[in-house]
Amino acid sequence: xxxxxxxxxxxxxxxxxxxxxxxxxxxxxxxxxxxxxxxxxxxxxxxxxxxxxxxxxxxxxxxxxxxxxxxxxxxxxxxxxxxxxxxxxxxxxxxxxxxxxxxxxxxxxxxxxxxxxxxxxxxxxxxxxxxxxxxxxxxxxxxxxxxxxxxxxxxxxxxxxxxxxxxxxxxxxxxxxxxxxxxxxxxxxxxxxxxxxxxxxxxxxxxxxxxxxxxxxxxxxxxxxxxxxxxxxxxxxxxxxxxxxxxxxxxxxxxxxxxxxxxxxxxxxxxxxxxxxxxxxxxxxxxxxxxxxxxxxxxxxxxxxxxxxxxxxxxxxxxxxxxxxxxxxxxxxxxxxxxxxxxxxxxxxxxxxxxxxxxxxxxxxxxxxxxxxxxxxxxxxxxxxxxxxxxxxxxxxxxxxxxxxxxxxxxxxxxxxxxxxxxxxxxxxxxxxxxxxxxxxxxxxxxxxxxxxxxxxxxxxxxxxxxxxxxxxxxxxxxxxxxxxxxxxxxxxx
Numbered sequence: 246x247x248x249x250x251x252x253x254x255x256x257x258x259x260x261x262x263x264x265x266x267x268x269x270x271x272x273x274x275x276x277x278x279x280x281x282x283x284x285x286x287x288x289x290x291x292x293x294x295x296x297x298x299x300x301x302x303x304x305x306x307x308x309x310x311x312x313x314x315x316x317x318x319x320x321x322x323x324x325x326x327x328x329x330x331x332x333x334x335x336x337x338x339x340x341x342x343x344x345x346x347x348x349x350x351x352x353x354x355x356x357x358x359x360x361x362x363x364x365x366x367x368x369x370x371x372x373x374x375x376x377x378x379x380x381x382x383x384x385x386x387x388x389x390x391x392x393x394x395x396x397x398x399x400x401x402x403x404x405x406x407x408x409x410x411x412x413x414x415x416x417x418x419x420x421x422x423x424x425x426x427x428x429x430x431x432x433x434x435x436x437x438x439x440x441x442x443x444x445x446x447x448x449x450x451x452x453x454x455x456x457x458x459x460x461x462x463x464x465x466x467x468x469x470x471x472x473x474x475x476x477x478x479x480x481x482x483x484x485x486x487x488x489x490x491x492x493x494x495x496x497x498x499x500x501x502x503x504x505x506x507x508x509x510x511x512x513x514x515x516x517x518x519x520x521x522x523x524x525x526x527x528x529x530x531x532x533x534x535x536x537x538x539x540x541x542x543x544x545x546x547x548x549x550x551x552x553x554x555x556x557x558x559x560x561x562x563x564x565x566x567x568x569x570x571x572x573x574x575x576x577x578x579x580x581x582x583x584x585x586x587x588x589x590x591x592x593x594x595x596x597x598x599x600x601x602x603x604x605x606x607x608x609x610x611x612x613x614x615x616x617x618x619x620x621x622x623x624x625x626x627x628x629x630x631x632x633x634x635x636x637x638x639x640x641x642x643x644x645x646x647x648x649x650x651x652x653x654x655x656x657x658x659x660x661x662x663x664x665x666x667x668x669x670x671x672x673x674x675x676x677x678x679x680x681x682x683x684x685x686x687x688x689x690x691x692x693x694x695x696x697x698x699x700x701x702x703x704x705x706x707x708x709x710x711x712x713x714x715x716x717x718x719x720x721x722x723x724x725x726x727x728x729x730x731x732x733x734x735x736x737x738x739x
C-alpha cells in the first residue's frame with residue numbers, strides 16, 4: 246500500500262535546457278529547500294559541496310549524503326520565475342508519493358473550476374520548498390468545502406496547490422472562496438498541526454491508466470542520455486548475436502573497486518551446508534549451474550593477473566522446482582561497499598515494458614490463445630567487454646566474470662526490451678506484432694481467431710503454415726535452434 250504525502254503539493258516547471266514539468270511540496274515545517282539527488286543528476290543539474298550530514302530526530306540519528314545546487318522554477322502560467330538554492334538529498338522522491346490532483350480535483354465540486362497543468366508521471370515530489378524561501382509559501386486565496394474532511398486548494402506564487410487526501414463518498418455542495426486574513430490565519434494554524442504531518446493515507450481505487458512503455462517524445466534529457474549510453478548492437482556473424490553496454494554514471498570506474506575480500510566473506514557465510522539446507526538446495530546443484538554457465542559461454546574465468554580487481558557481486562539462489570529453470574542465481578547488484586553499489590553507478594533508463602493490463606486485454610480478444618516464454622532472456626545478450634570487470638563473482642575459490650547481462654543489474658530489464666526487436670524480420674509481421682504489443686518482460690501471451698492463425702505467428706506472412714521456414718524468435722541472441730515455446734488453447738466468453 247502506498248503512503249501518500251498529504252501536505253501541500255503543486256505543479257511547476259523547472260528550467261534547464263528546456264522546461265520540464267515537476268511536482269513541488271510546500272512545507273513550512275522544513276528549514277531548507279530540498280531536491281531529489283537522483284532527479285538532479287538525471288536533469289544534469291551541476292552539484293557541488295558534497296557532504297555527509299547528520300540529522301537528529303526525536304528518537305534517532307541519521308546520516309545522509311547531500312550536495313548543493315541552484316535551480317530556476319517557473320509558475321504554472323510560466324510568467325513568474327524563481328531562482329532557488331537547494332540541498333540535494335538521495336532518495337527524497339521515493340518517500341514523497343503525492344496525489345495526482347489534476348485528476349482527483351474533478352471528484353470535488355469546489356475544485357472542478359480550477360485550471361492546473363496535468364500532474365507528471367511518476368507521481369513523486371521532486372522538490373520540497375521550505376522556509377528559506379518564504380515568499381513562495383505566501384497564500385492569497387483558499388477554496389474549500391464546508392465538509393471538513395474534503396481537500397482544499399490554495400493559491401501560491403507557483404499557482405494552485407492542494408492539501409489533504411482525496412476521500413471517497415458524497416458531500417454537500419456548500420462551496421465558497423474567501424480571502425479574509427483572520428480565517429486564513431486560523432486555517433494555516435490548523436493546517437500545520439503536528440499530527441497532520443506524515444499521516445498515512447490509503448491507496449485510491451485502481452483507475453485504468455497506461456504505464457508503459459514511456460513515449461520517447463516525453464523522455465527527460467537524462468533519460469535520453471541514458472538510452473544513448475545503453476547501446477545495443479547486432480553482430481551478424483555465423484551465429485548472429487546482440488551486445489549491450491551498461492549506461493554508467495560519470496566516474497563509475499573509480500568507485501567500483503576493491504570489494505572482493507568483503508564479498509568472499511559474505512559468500513562463505515551464506516553458502517554453508519546449513520544455509521543451503523534451509524533453501525532445499527545442494528552445493529552440487531550450484532556447481533552444476535555454474536558449469537552450465539561456462540559451457541554456454543555466459544561467464545568466463547578471470548585472468549590470474551586480474552583476480553581481486555574490479556567489482557565483485559554476491560549471489561544467492563532462488564529455488565522453484567516447478568519452473569523450467571528450477572534454480573536461478575540472483576546477483577545482488579544492490580550490495581554496498583564503501584557506501585556504493587553497482588546499481589547506484591548505473592543511470593535510470595526510460596521504461597520500455599508494456600503495460601501488463603494492455604497485454605492481458607489483447608490476450609482476451611480472440612478465441613484461441615497462445616503463450617511463450619523466453620528462456621534465460623537476460624543471459625542471451627552479450628555484455629560489452631569493457632563492462633565485464635564490474636560483473637565478477639567468486640565461488641569455491643574460483644573467480645568468474647559475466648559475458649552476458651545478468652538478473653539483478655538495474656539496466657537489464659530495459660536492455661532486454663531494447664534488444665527484443667533490434668534486428669528486423671519484416672516478413673514475420675504476425676510475430677513482430679506479438680513481440681511488440683503482447684510481451685511483458687520475457688513472457689508473451691496473445692490470441693487469434695483461428696487455430697491456423699496461431700500457427701501462422703511463427704511463419705512468414707507470404708508462406709503457408711506448412712512452410713519449413715519459422716520465425717527465429719530471439720535467434721540473434723543465442724543459438725539458431727532456440728525458438729519461442731508456444732502452446733495454444735481455447736478460451737470462450739461467458
